[in-house]
Amino acid sequence: xxxxxxxxxxxxxxxxxxxxxxxxxxxxxxxxxxxxxxxxxxxxxxxxxxxxxxxxxxxxxxxxxxxxxxxxxxxxxxxxxxxxxxxxxxxxxxxxxxxxxxxxxxxxxxxxxxxxxxxxxxxxxxxxxxxxxxxxxxxxxxxxxxxxxxxxxxxxxxxxxxxxxxxxxxxxxxxxxxxxxxxxxxxxxxxxxxxxxxxxxxxxxxxxxxxxxxxxxxxxxxxxxxxxxxxxxxxxxxxxxxxxxxxxxxxxxxxxxxxxxxxxxxxxxxxxxxxxxx
Ligand SMILES: Nc1ncnc2c1ncn2[C@@H]1O[C@H](COP(=O)(O)OP(=O)(O)OP(=O)(O)O)[C@@H](O)[C@H]1O
Ligand SMILES: [Mg+2]
Numbered sequence: 341x342x343x344x345x346x347x348x349x350x351x352x353x354x355x356x357x358x359x360x361x362x363x364x365x366x367x368x369x370x371x372x373x374x375x376x377x378x379x380x381x382x383x384x385x386x387x388x389x390x391x392x393x394x395x396x397x398x399x400x401x402x403x404x405x406x407x408x409x410x411x412x413x414x415x416x417x418x419x420x421x422x423x424x425x426x427x428x429x430x431x432x433x434x435x436x437x438x439x440x441x442x443x444x445x446x447x448x449x450x451x452x453x454x455x456x457x458x459x460x461x462x463x464x465x466x467x468x469x470x471x472x473x474x475x476x477x478x479x480x481x482x483x484x485x486x487x488x489x490x491x492x493x494x495x496x497x498x499x500x501x502x503x504x505x506x507x508x509x510x511x512x513x514x515x516x517x518x519x520x521x522x523x524x525x526x527x528x529x530x531x532x533x534x535x536x537x538x539x540x541x542x543x544x545x546x547x548x549x550x551x552x553x554x555x556x557x558x559x560x561x562x563x564x565x566x567x568x569x570x571x572x573x574x575x576x577x578x579x580x581x582x583x584x585x586x587x588x589x590x591x592x593x594x595x596x597x598x599x600x601x602x603x604x605x606x607x608x609x610x611x612x613x614x615x616x617x618x
Pocket of ligand 1: 358376377378380381383384385386407410412487488489495541543544553577578579580583584585588
């Protein structure tokens, strides 16, 4: 095929995909990007459980894991299985965690789950676009998107491809994490992404022996940063060893244990997000 015809064909395919993406996006009412400047602060945990919390309130929820190098959503939710394609449209069928909650991640598409994904920007952008255009998502009240840390290709692609996405920024209370939150806030300003608010995670550990709180990563740093930046603090979550154990098992049994301070704080955050976005 002559070069010019080839590039015309590619452009036409891209335009067709743009149209498909625009159509699909109409089905996602509220869109949230869970982000942070720093790794390991609990984004994926919060993204997964926020999606489940909203689904348990009877909302229709989609959870999209765009951490293409380190997907952790399927494991956190104990989801196995592959993305099958639907006979009629040929679109991929997202995994179902609950009857009203759908999940998409790169992990179920990988034959070897432990293989490293070594992709550069353009390939990642293409995959994220396909996560919208080529997946048979149901219309949903909430689309929750889990991102890798930082302000790289993934959050930028979401900002460009999914308009009106609002950021939920996750931080831990100590200064090193707060410094990177300020970068996330500036990223949002630069790409015109509204920030719904900040969640402070790993805020204090209750000693299981004496019941006193140990401020392992300090405390209240999130509240101070949110105030300075004019952002809402959506809530604070304590350090909770059970969350690590349950996350590793792919269990959400903690959600039914209201004796855990983490559960009570988390439920408040789910209520706040639902109230702010009705
Ligand atoms: N409040 C908490 N208490 C105790 N452990 C927690 C809490 N929140 C998250 N964790 C644990 O911290 C680890 C990192 O969490 P998670 O994978 O959600 O972080 P992340 O920000 O998505 O990381 P990455 O930047 O690598 O994507 C996990 O083992 C998780 O179980
Ligand atoms: Mg993560």
